Amino acid sequence: MAIGDEPTRKVSGPQDALQYLSDNRAIQTGFPYWRARHRCYDALKGLITPEEMRDDFIAACAQADFRLR
Secondary structure (H helix, E strand, C coil), X not given: CECCCCCCCCCCHHHHHHHHHXXXXXXXXXXXXXXXXXXXXXXXXXXXXXXXXXXXXXXXXXXXXXXXX
16 A cells, blocks of 8 residues: 555555554545444454455545555
8 A cells, every 4th residue: 555655555454454544544534434444343353354354445545546556
C-alpha cells in the first residue's frame, strides 16, 4: 500500500490491516472504510478468513486512491 509519494508499506493480516485503517486519516470515511473495519474484526474473531477480509480492505483503500503494489 502507498499514499501519494510516501514509501510502500506491507500489510500482513487482519491486525495489521486494522492498524493501517486506523493510522491513515485519508481512508477514514465512507461505507467501504466501515465495512473493512468490521471485516477486520470478524477475521480477528475467526468468523471469516483473512482472505475474505482482504477484498473489503482493498475497497476501502481504493476509495482513498491508494496505490496497491
